[in-house]
Amino acid sequence: MGVPGRFSRERVEVERFDRALDPPPGQPDDDFADELAVVAALRELGPAGRPDPATRERIRAEIEGRLGEPVVRRRWRPRMADLAAAGIALVLGLVGLTLLLSKNAVPGETLYDVKRAGEATSLAFTFGAEAKAQKHLEFAADRVAELGRMTDASPSAYRTALDDFGTDVRAGVTQLTALATSGSDHGQLTGLKAWAHDQSNLLAAEESRVPAAAALDLSGARGLLTRIQERTTALVSRLDCYEITTGSSDELGLLPAKGACTQQQPSRIGATPSPDPSSPPPPSSETVPPTTSAPRQPDLAIPTAPTPTPPPSGGTPPPVYAPPIPTPTAPRLPTPPSPPPPVLSFPPLLPGLPPIVIG
Structure with missing residues (x-):
């Protein structure tokens, strides 16, 4: 160019x-x-x-x-758009720096509330029920990990961590059990049970470090995990039943149904259900060939009137109906006579003899 x-x-x-x-x-x-x-x-x-x-x-x-004219002195004056852009950039930079510093914050520290606000924002930008449930379980696992990093913390800080742990656990378990029971997904319930077992072991390892004032909260968190394991076991055992849950729920989600387990009906199109031994056998599908008989000639006889039945004593005599009138038969046309055979006549062979006639 x-x-x-x-x-x-x-x-x-x-x-x-x-x-x-x-x-x-x-x-x-x-x-x-x-x-x-x-x-x-x-x-x-x-x-x-x-x-x-x-x-x-x-x-x-x-x-x-x-x-011949004064020279204009130009001074740079910032515009409102420039000021707004600079302010937004400054705020975003401060927020990002604060979130980065609060990544390792534990309950009882100033930046812990900022960390929880960042987790709420991350959850708001997570789409899908299963993804949100996994986020809740991830945050709950972070609370357990924070217990191991807490040194010289007050009992109220431990109670805050355990309360936040229970909140995230209930939210995640409620959503996962609803998804698993609606889709009969054994994998989700089995994974949830294994997760609860692992977190229970981690809480047991921190039991000696937790202050006595927060020991009751720790026991409640472990009891919550035990209930989750029992709930998932009961739901897994009824995933193949016609009635999986009772329709009601508690803090951990849907309650498993009780009683006999009636197997679900086959959902495949054209599937043959299993026969019930107590039901009578179905009728035979063999067909009997019809008996061939000679065509029946119409009966041209005039039906006679039925004999009236005498009325019972003390009752009203039944009505008497006239016999049906037979339909007259159309007259047949007369059959024409067959024509006589043709007559052949030949002249006599010799004079004086009669002619030869055939027929």
Whole structure:
């Protein structure tokens, strides 16, 4: 892409002047002799060659007098859009830095509330019921890990960690059990049971470090995990039943049904259900071939009137109906007689004999 002529010429002049300032040894450039003398003098003066404020004002006044109008002094003034963008960038930077510093915060510290607010924001941007449930369980596991990093914490800090642990556990278990029972997913319930078993072991390892004032809260958290294991076991045993849950729920979600387990009906199209031994056998599907008989001639006899039945004693005699009138038969046309056979006659073979007649 070419460069416009004016800019090209200016660039050539600038490059020539630059080469004149630092010419190769033995090749002086006489085109810029005067300019080079000025540059050399300014270099010798150094900082002392800068004009003082009075000199600058005198030079400015002389330039304005030659131009015939005052020179406008431009000052940079920030716009509202620039200020807003800078403020937003500053706030986002502070928030990101605060979240980064609060990553390792534990209950009882100032940044722990900021950490919980960041977890709530992360949960709000998580889509899908199963993904949200897994997020809750992840946050609950973080509370257990924080118990191991808490040193010289107050009993209220331990209670805060255990309360937050129970809140996230209940939310995650409620959503996962609802999904597993609606889709008969054994894997979700089995994974939830294993997770509860692992977290219970981790809480048991922290039992000696928890203050006595928070020991009851720790026991409640372990009891909650034990109930989760029992609940998942009961739900897994009824996933193949027609009735899995009772329809009611508690803090851990849907309650498993009780009683006999009736197997679900086959859902495949065209599947044959298993026969019940107590039901009678189905009728035989063999067909008996119909008996071939001669066509029955219509009965042209006129039916006689039925004999009336005598009425019972003391009752109303039944009504008597006239016999049905037979439909008259249409008369047949007379059959024409068959024509007589043809008669053939031949002349006599000899004179005086009679003719020969056949027929």
